Amino acid sequence: MERHEIETFLTLAEELHFRRTAERLGLAQGRVSQTIKKLERRIGVPLFERTSRRVSLTPTGRQLRDDLAPAYQAMREAVSRAVAVGKGVTGTLRVGFSSQWVHDLVLEAADKFESRYPDCAVRAQEVQIRDPHGPLRAGVLDLQVTEFPVDEPDLVAGPALFTEPRALIVPAKHPLAARDSLSVEDQSTLPMVIVAGDIPGYWMHHIFPTRTPGGRPITHGDSVVYWQEVLSLVAKGRGATPASLRAARYHSRPGIAFVPFRDAEPIEYGLIWRCDGYTGRVRAFVETLCELAGVEPPRP
Known part of the structure; x- marks a missing residue:
């Protein structure tokens, strides 16, 4: 036959x-x-x-x-x-993720990828916000899905996979918590809890600006290195912090409220890898992720 x-x-x-x-x-x-x-x-x-x-x-x-x-x-x-x-699609592929909703996408892609390439296992690892590029640069990770922008000379920013609306996390007792939506200008009304660490300035300016589009100053208050610390400080009334609106599904807790922005640009999430690290494994996983996200994969 x-x-x-x-x-x-x-x-x-x-x-x-x-x-x-x-x-x-x-x-x-x-x-x-x-x-x-x-x-x-x-x-x-x-x-x-x-x-x-x-x-x-x-x-x-x-x-x-x-x-x-x-x-x-x-x-x-x-x-x-x-x-x-x-x-070259064998061995272990180590993929970093920056949030739980990104992890969901990575796991879905891993299932599809491993069914296609049974000799290559995918291992996912969370990347701490205080050092967003360190594990990738150190070779601990082969590929990462993270918030854009990324503009680093030794890293390649691949295609954006999806976007998420922005929100402001505010203390539940603050007047802003009672609103249906906010303007980006409202960020000037209370201090922002920000993250600290080895974080590029352009990324901080994009996520934690110091002025509103209208020119109003935005006060930066407490700075922390872990996401859970951010939520705790907001719950204590020490300030607010910007985030993806989808974070409400994963991180809602007493003392805080997620209020969507009606006029903020969405947050983009995309792929990054080392300039010298576009191996067969990485390329195959990038193609799988792009297929799931419905975007065109990068050309070789």
Whole structure:
């Protein structure tokens, strides 16, 4: 039996429908029928019972399916492993994430990636906001999904995968907490709790500006190095802090309120890797992430 005959037979044995089988294989329905008839002539008995309403396997067809399916799957896996080895998609890929909602996307991509490249395992690791690029530069990570902007000479900023609306996290007892939405100008009404660490100035200015678009000064109050400290200080009434609106689904707690901005630019999340680190593993995972996000992958 030729490979296309095996594939056609096993797909029809699963679908039990000629049109759906043709659609899955990208063939004309008549081509599927011809292949099955040719196979039945060679074996000498029908493999499928056909009526105007249904298609079912004959006893011979069931036996052939049970015998062929494991061998065909093993063959496909062997080919996939050979392709993966040829592309360098083996070993362990270490992927950093900056937030829980990014982690969700990385895990979804990891499932899809590992099914395609079973000889390459994905390990995800959270990147602390106080050192957003350190693990990648140190070689602890191969790839990272993080908040943009990223403009570093030794790092490549790949495509943006998705955006999230911005919000302001405020003390629950503050008057701003009662509003349905805020303007970016409202950031001037109370101090901002900010993060400290090895963080580029352009990123700090983008997330924690010192002036509103209208020119009003924004006071920077307490600075911390961990996200949970930010939430605790806001809950204590020490100030507010900007964040993704989606953070409310993961970090809501007593004493704070997430109020969306109605006029702020969304936060972009995208891919970064080292300039010398676009390996076969990284490229394959980037392509998987882009596929899930519905964006074009970078060209080699």
